[in-house]
Amino acid sequence: MVSPAPISLVLRDDADDCGSGGGADTLFGLRIGSVFIILLCSMTGALFPVLSVRYSKYMRVPEEVFDFAKWFGSGVIIATAFIHLLSPALDELGSPCLDPAWAEYPYALALCLLSIFGIFLAELVAFRWGTAKLAKIGIVHDPHGHGAGAHAAHGPENGANDIETTAVAEEKSSHSRFASVPSLRQQDDTMALDTPISQIIGVAILEFGVVLHSVLIGLTLAVDPDFKILFVVIIFHQTFEGLGIGSRLAYMKLAPAYRNVPVWGALLYGITTPVGIAAGLGVRSTYNPDSTTASIVSGVMDALSSGILIYTGMVELLAHEILFNKAMQNASNWKLARSVVTMLFGCGIMALLGKWA
Template identity: 65%
Template sequence: MSSDSDSSCGATNNGDTFLGLRIASVFIVWFCATAGTLFPVLARRSKWLRVPKSVFDFAKYFGSGVIIATAFIHLLSPALDALSSPCLAPGWSEYPYALALCLLSIFSIFILELIAFRWGTSKLEKVGLRHDPHGHFTGSHAAHGPEGAQTPPKEAGDVEQQSRSEEEDHGHHHHDHGHGHGHDSAASAQVIGIAILEFGVLLHSVLIGLTLAVDPDFKILFVVIVFHQTFEGLGLGSRLAFIELPPRYHFVPVVSALVYGLSTPVGIAVGLAVRSTYNPGSATASIVSGVLDSLSSGILIYTGLVELLAHEFLFNKEMMNASNKKLTYALGTMLFGCGVMALLGRWA
């Protein structure tokens, strides 16, 4: 290890440059992140703000691309760098720990979700409902739709089409004719899925806030993180806006958006409080950030590829039957979001 490496590993030289702007960044980042996340949620619930469905579609697909790019460019890549830092003991360089932790995270989330689905399915069967992994809860005599048990098979497709139309145009209102258990299980599954996604995003957001507070090249990183958190918030908010929840769970998307908005400002505030002693290049800081980034990347990779890509495209009958123009638009929007977020990785 060179003397330069020894110096960077042990020294703390964060300085006091742009201190006023660093303090202001707590509130600026909070506002932008919260606004980006809350806008889709509140706009979809608003009766006076008539936002076209095309805007929600753009936000949803753009956000999917943002989340996937975040996993690879903003989490996995920094994790690889952190856990291969020259400040660490030689043993850290003998195995790709960042990739192993990412792999562990992916399979852990998959196994937990598998267990949850099996448990939920068994509970549904006890009340006479059958669970379709693509989101349908059905009676024993029908193919689709929450009213399947009361609907002749010939009309089941019409019920499903009517339900889908109402979901698109009128805020996804549910028909409930005695199947409250199925709705509760669906709501629980969606809340768990959003919680997993938000958990991965929150860890990452706190870490970049901590980095921003002590980074000597503050101005460039500050601008990039404002855009980063706004786009990431838009991606998260577009998912929160479209989850189907019973009335008693309607607070969940709003609370999730507010928590996300606070995550990076909390990281910045902590960084400002410890900036005289905190060294982001130290062995301890490298291990902590590397491990957390690795685990978070696995969460977002699994969520992005399975919950977003697979469920929005491959398992979505509406998308599979859509016109080539609509499919091309959705794919292009998603790739645009991915490209923008990947480009921001050039500076942050």
């Protein structure tokens, strides 16, 4: 006959398997040090493209380095969406520790899909509203940058030259309305007109998805029992992801009033994972990333973030910057191949890191 005691013991084991109680507390000194080490790596990755573009005439960084950071970072963002966000979301929301109702529907994929269309509809409304507002004041505005601007075109159109001419005329008439952009971005001597607000919103959407992911990474690192392996992987992870964010921030065309937005964006990215680590260390006695509540929160956040990065990667990076970018259409085969290979390299490296984190 089975006594009550073993039954109680089994129940406690099952609860422990689902992550009740606190996380690991070993290597506490190194975990504290990881806050500052990852802060440095994240800041370096995100600030390097921003500061290099802003102070290009002083730093004299070769244009090839900028291109490498941009395309490598693009590949990192796409791999992050699928390997580091969507895949964990599937695992977290499919955990056997959750209520069986969670297994009756692919909620992670549904949330990712919801996020993709949510971002699409938000951009659609914002662009139509912004275009209408600009039209009222006599400015011809192409929200997706038909021409050779920082936001690439959907394809060659007869009105592209009119847009570019209007943009140049508007820029001259307003003198310093828009900040100057480094020469490496002034391809074909023309740039599409784009409002600072629309650019800031686009980058903010991307950074929002990355920031959520970074905070969750920090929380996990703070209490994970396999700290050493995860710590090394996250150093590379945050540095590479920082390059992706920084390269998007660096090439924003902004008026002087918005000049510091890229710097603040890079700093925000840099502090998110260290903040997550610090918070995790503070609640290490009660927080466990494998608990039921943590699995649901992490799964939902990862799924939504993956949709944001998938949309950004497929639309803003692949479509805008390569397929429909007039400058890339006119580029040599060598430059095009180098850009694609660099992006695939960044994607491959980030996907490989998914083996450990």
